[in-house]
Amino acid sequence: MTVALVLTVGTLVWLALADEDGSGDPAGSDCATAAATVADLSPVQTRNARTITTVARERGLDRSAAEIAVATSLAETGLINFANDGTSDLSAAEIGRxxxxxxxxxxxRSLAYPHDEVGNNLDSIGLFQQRPTTGWGAPDKLIVPQAxxxxxxxxxxxxxxxxxxVPWQVAQQVQSSPSRDGGIxxxxxxxxxVVVGALWAEPLCPAA
Structure with a gap:
């Protein structure tokens, strides 16, 4: 028989099933029963943070990689997966128009795929606001959080x-944002x- 436990790590609270004998090996899949939510994030934001963290773990990267990636997404989109409606009136700095x-x-094209919200920052797409015109890839990849x-x-x-x-300077090297020094x-x-530290303690489940 299993019982539901509420565990708290940092600012993360999640539900997990554990055996009454304390073995922590519940019947069925931990991935199906884990329902983590970071206290100051919405379920959507938490889901996206979990995907970013899980991809790092699946690739054999350490926590610092996930911390840099989650910090980047927090700064760029607040951990929201944005499609783009193509209505931007901004001038792209690298092309001056x-x-x-x-x-x-x-x-x-990103609108044709599942997304959380719609934005119009140049042609920026997805959790990291990656841009097709600067070589990040096609919209059907950029709009998928795992990809x-x-x-x-x-x-x-x-x-x-x-x-x-320095983590935020590394993030700047990846993103080439207008921040220049990685301040954002x-x-x-x-x-x-804090977010990654808590999510890292979860069972490793396939990224959504």
Missing amino acids: PLSPLEREVAR ASGLFYDHLERIPGWSAG YEQSYARAV
Whole structure:
């Protein structure tokens, strides 16, 4: 017989099933019963943070990689998976002009896939606001949290000595954001450390 326990780690509270004998090996799948929610995040934000963290674990990366990625998503989107409606009137700095009709159409392709909200920041898509026009990939990849997380880690692992770097400056190297010094990622980093620390204690389940 199993009983439901409420466990608290840092700011994370989740439900897990444990055997009455304390073995912690419930009947059925832990992945099906875990229902973690970070106290100051919505269920949607928590789900996305879990996906980012799980992808890092599946790739054999350590917690610092997940902390950098979660801090980045917190700063870029608040852990919300954004599609893009192609209506941006901003001028892209690297090309010195607004988006072309073709670039807008490419951004709008993200609307055809599951997403949390709709934005219009240039052609930025997904949890990390990655952009097709700067080489991040196609909208059908950028709008999928698992795929977008993988792309983030691909870029992270190409940075020599990234694990010994200042986390928010490493995030800046990955993202090339207007922040330049990584300041926006520094502001979200402490919170990301708490979130990842709690999620890292969960059973490793396939990323959503």
